[in-house]
Amino acid sequence: MSFVYDKIMGGKKGLTGLIILATLILIIFPLLLDSFRLNLVGKYLTYAFAAVSLVLLWGHGGILSLGQGIFFGLGGYAMAMFLKLEASSPENTTIQSTPGIPDFMDWNQLTELPWFWEPFSSLTFTVLAVLIIPAAFAYIIGSAMFKRRVGGVYFAIITQVIAVILTVLIVGQQGVTGGINGITDLRTLHGWDITSDSAKTILYFINCGLLLTVILASRFILTSKFGRILLAVRDKEDRVRFSGYDVANFKIFIFCFAAMISAIGGAMFTLQVGFMSPSFVGIVPSIEMVIFAAVGGRMSLIGAVYGTLLINFGKTAFSESFPEMWLFLVGGLFIAVVMLFPNGLAGLWNDHGHHITKKFAFIAKIFSKSAPQIFEKKVEDAR
């Protein structure tokens, strides 16, 4: 038990944080928000997967990837391809010149399904693809870069370029990818209507469950010996190398794991929002994911979730009322986070949180003081 408590829950502090987060997303949001807003929160929480992956990669590994959108997109597209194939069954697409292929392919004069779409008609394959393709892709990038000791700034720039390549490729190959509009009109998962309110609520809870699981798994990695070495690599890579560790393998592993987490987020995004498009793959979304992690606190897994929620709530609120102010605000926030509080919300809480907990401490005190008195009084009364 103590193993689970220390290593996975993260001790008393980690457990409290996790319980508060779980209460918020599993109980408070579903009770307070209508189904439209809840679906919106669900969408934000899928970005949180990418933010959590950046906490592992950037906060603890010192590897800044500006390409988490790649993996988010790969996961999302894999899921979208499966749903699209189901949506374009020959019965649904009889008006097309070639029934049975997705509508955008028909518009682009394709007459047969491309070979790499074929396996996505199986759900098992799709789920495996969501988990394995992004991780395998990350392995290729990671082993090419880290084995040659490319890191830091160069790694950031190269991941960014790969994100650009993928976006341009998706937009350019309209016939097989759906182009700039992405893959739209996704309705059912094995006949289950995912656009209905009840399905969206169920997907929201699945999403929350997966997010909490991912946080637990990440915490397990970080509290293990692996996590310690990762931190050491971040701070003094050469010393770790001279101590006999193969630094590159540690970096490759965490990069693959981060890719897998982001891809799960992408797949859940497609399920909850009902489409996937290249605007979630490129530079801008990838850097936004870094902001989520930075605002939440680059060292804190749970902070990343709050950062994601905060920024996205802000974005929605501002773009409804003052769209012009939003870019100024988020730009300023970026600079402020980097300059003034590099550890983000989680850092602020760690530095100043005890003032707040102190204010509420009197509640605990009343209970702890009055409880014995009441008890003693009762005992006296009984005499």
Add this chain to the structure above:
Amino acid sequence: MDAYTSSELISIFAMQGFSGISLFSVLLLMALGLAIIFGQMGVINMAHGEFMTVGAYTTYFMATLTETYLPSFMPYYFVFAIIMAFIVAGILGYLVEFAFIRHLYKRPLDTLLATWGLSLIMQQSFRSLFGAREVSPTLPEWLLGSYQPTETIYIPINGMFVLGLTTVITIGTYYLMFKSRWGLRVRATTQNRAMSGAVGINTKKVDRYTFALGCGIAGIAGAAFTTIASTGPTTGTLYIVDTFMVVVFGGAMSLFGTIASAFSIAQTQSILEFFISGSMAKVYTLFALVLILMFKPEGLFASKVRR
């Protein structure tokens, strides 16, 4: 390929080559500024594209001003616009360095985030000031038209002008960085900040002027850019990744590498664009770059420096 005769192919290569030269010029001007900021100072300036846009809007502003108040001055305004673009972008760069870059020299990855924030603010400012629509300045007559050496080849004059401008700026930068006292101080500061300070170089001042110079050159790139395309609030973002690739591919410390890599990237993309769609040309070019960088991470012409 069989569809073209050999003389047609030569014309295609010549013309696409020249259109590649316009792209090359803008990329090189951008990359020069970035090579100074990134290569010499280690600062990842994601707002570099926006400094280019500042230069482009300055040129547009000057053109509109001249057109309204001094129409007879139109043939000559462009030269002043270039100088103004340099000054405005340079001053802005100076202020930005003073405001926050100087606090972040020890955290290069954080400069990336902070300057990205800056680029968002700048984009929104452009949108508020000049509107979301793309604008282009009225160019002086002598920049328009094209020169026709043979029947099938047209070479636009603006492209040649931009090439000339780029040559001048490149040579100027070379002298400034490698032949002047000031360049010596910049290079000394890059190599060993503490020692440079100890021998009496004001490293803070060097940093500030280096950053301002890099941004100023981006401003000139913006002025050159107005002659070949129109400017919108997000123009800069289109070029920033390509520019970074130029600098990284060329080897961050080498001026010659920057020129060679800007040339090869621009030419590959431009010639490919004729045969396949523009987006695929970009995919192939960038993909080739990533592959080469995987095998040769230090870039084409890396000087042997310990990092």
